[in-house]
Amino acid sequence: MSNVSEQSALSLRDLRDCQQWLSMNTATLGYRQPIQQTVESVAKAGFGALAPWRQEVETPDVNVSALAKQIRDAGLAVSGYVRTAYFAGENAQVRQAALEDNRKALHIAAELDAACYVAVVGGLSTDKPGIDDSRQAILDGLLALGETAQEVGVPIALEPLHPMYAANRALLNTLAQARDWLHILQAEYPEQFGVVVDAYHVWWDPQLEQGIAELAGNIMGYHVCDWLSPTQDMLLDRGMMGDGVIQLPELRAMVEATGYARFVEVEIFSAEHWWKMPVDEVLTVAIERLLQVC
Amino acid sequence: MSNVSEQSALSLRDLRDCQQWLSMNTATLGYRQPIQQTVESVAKAGFGALAPWRQEVETPDVNVSALAKQIRDAGLAVSGYVRTAYFAGENAQVRQAALEDNRKALHIAAELDAACYVAVVGGLSTDKPGIDDSRQAILDGLLALGETAQEVGVPIALEPLHPMYAANRALLNTLAQARDWLHILQAEYPEQFGVVVDAYHVWWDPQLEQGIAELAGNIMGYHVCDWLSPTQDMLLDRGMMGDGVIQLPELRAMVEATGYARFVEVEIFSAEHWWKMPVDEVLTVAIERLLQVC
Numbered sequence: 001m002s003n004v005s006e007q008s009a010l011s012l013r014d015l016r017d018c019q020q021w022l023s024m025n026t027a028t029l030g031y032r033q034p035i036q037q038t039v040e041s042v043a044k045a046g047f048g049a050l051a052p053w054r055q056e057v058e059t060p061d062v063n064v065s066a067l068a069k070q071i072r073d074a075g076l077a078v079s080g081y082v083r084t085a086y087f088a089g090e091n092a093q094v095r096q097a098a099l100e101d102n103r104k105a106l107h108i109a110a111e112l113d114a115a116c117y118v119a120v121v122g123g124l125s126t127d128k129p130g131i132d133d134s135r136q137a138i139l140d141g142l143l144a145l146g147e148t149a150q151e152v153g154v155p156i157a158l159e160p161l162h163p164m165y166a167a168n169r170a171l172l173n174t175l176a177q178a179r180d181w182l183h184i185l186q187a188e189y190p191e192q193f194g195v196v197v198d199a200y201h202v203w204w205d206p207q208l209e210q211g212i213a214e215l216a217g218n219i220m221g222y223h224v225c226d227w228l229s230p231t232q233d234m235l236l237d238r239g240m241m242g243d244g245v246i247q248l249p250e251l252r253a254m255v256e257a258t259g260y261a262r263f264v265e266v267e268i269f270s271a272e273h274w275w276k277m278p279v280d281e282v283l284t285v286a287i288e289r290l291l292q293v294c
Numbered sequence: 295m296s297n298v299s300e301q302s303a304l305s306l307r308d309l310r311d312c313q314q315w316l317s318m319n320t321a322t323l324g325y326r327q328p329i330q331q332t333v334e335s336v337a338k339a340g341f342g343a344l345a346p347w348r349q350e351v352e353t354p355d356v357n358v359s360a361l362a363k364q365i366r367d368a369g370l371a372v373s374g375y376v377r378t379a380y381f382a383g384e385n386a387q388v389r390q391a392a393l394e395d396n397r398k399a400l401h402i403a404a405e406l407d408a409a410c411y412v413a414v415v416g417g418l419s420t421d422k423p424g425i426d427d428s429r430q431a432i433l434d435g436l437l438a439l440g441e442t443a444q445e446v447g448v449p450i451a452l453e454p455l456h457p458m459y460a461a462n463r464a465l466l467n468t469l470a471q472a473r474d475w476l477h478i479l480q481a482e483y484p485e486q487f488g489v490v491v492d493a494y495h496v497w498w499d500p501q502l503e504q505g506i507a508e509l510a511g512n513i514m515g516y517h518v519c520d521w522l523s524p525t526q527d528m529l530l531d532r533g534m535m536g537d538g539v540i541q542l543p544e545l546r547a548m549v550e551a552t553g554y555a556r557f558v559e560v561e562i563f564s565a566e567h568w569w570k571m572p573v574d575e576v577l578t579v580a581i582e583r584l585l586q587v588c
Contacts, residue, residue: 123523124539130541162457164457173498204461
């Protein structure tokens, strides 16, 4: 594990001076309490923002307008609204339904004053003959969503996912590919698309520094957790920052070298460990690690 | 699944006309019988080659010279000797021991008349400060092995592994990175290094066609299996060709477009399915699928 204090050669914001940019992605807490309670827990722990998931917000128990007010009153920003329905599926009808669903979510993201709507783009469309066609269907879906993003004033942040999710979660898998997709999308909608960089998904990339540098001006979010070695589960065995092998200060330095000076968001899927720990303990450890090892 | 017969637009060898190039990587059979018996099973099933693992060959029960003769007498070629000790480790002593071990293996590869010695390069070296240093340690180890490869006349085939193995199995993770490493290694040893392309590891790459094209003249082996969706285990849940999502004919067409006209090797790690099926049935299905969907 790299320690921030040992990284004196790196040019980095001191996160102690900008706790308003520390954000908690609520997936980290395992969806074990109502979102209203999570807002209070996150604010009390010292975070300046949160990134709620749709499954917590778009339920009959939640009045979005009241939730938005509660978040503001707690002094929290919304670093992102998580996440798109996949722009992939069994057929055109399924993809159209996902598009409508994403339009609805963008309106809610606007009501929450979210900094972005996070796009996990989806994997292979089973009715398409091949991977290139599936990727094109995703691009088509993103373009179709651009107008709504423009209307509501919330940009869509493409999240490249680790290649191990290519088949069933996201066919956007590298920083270089995100750069290429942005070129296509921004030709139609110059302000409506950006990228989220998540340490877990990109740390292994042999072209990491170049890939991040080429996204300068387009980075809308930066997510942290850690890669455990060995990893026991492809989705739900992510580690707390400092418990794995990612060089987090070096990675943040690359991101901040592009001029990025916004949220550092903790997002950890951990069914067997952190999702079994008390919520307040998870929040406390996350803040500590943000300040010590990120 | 793509079917070869439907891919009339693709320029491909008809594998029915070149069964001498069909190879069985013995890992596919789950190491359940002695290598001598596997040689006979593989030949009887109609393969023209096999790729044995060191753990089956370098044991007191095996006389390498006799095994080499048995393989020749069975009419089989050796498409590769599998695989290097990792060029990574806890410290320099461990890495030096791996180097010596790899030198010994190269001599055995030569005795078996293997077409190449397959390099799975290893992941992070825990005594190194970071990923770049770990990658450099691997390159140093490969360079140190070049002279022995030259002496014995067996080239080293770098296998880029899926990025999900970066931490603990291989920090060589893309075709573009393999191209860059080849440039470095071939500057010292022009004939001693090449690449193995394995469909499982590279199918997701957004730069797949370009990545393969840039390896023209350096491809020493082509491995097939399939990516199951969803995948249950990061190592041991690989699928038989046709049971997953990889467009195998399209991928082989890219490889053969570089001029490659040698082995198509089946390598499947499948603890819960194929390793529980009778060896002869696995071999029969593998041949059928090679001819039908690869």
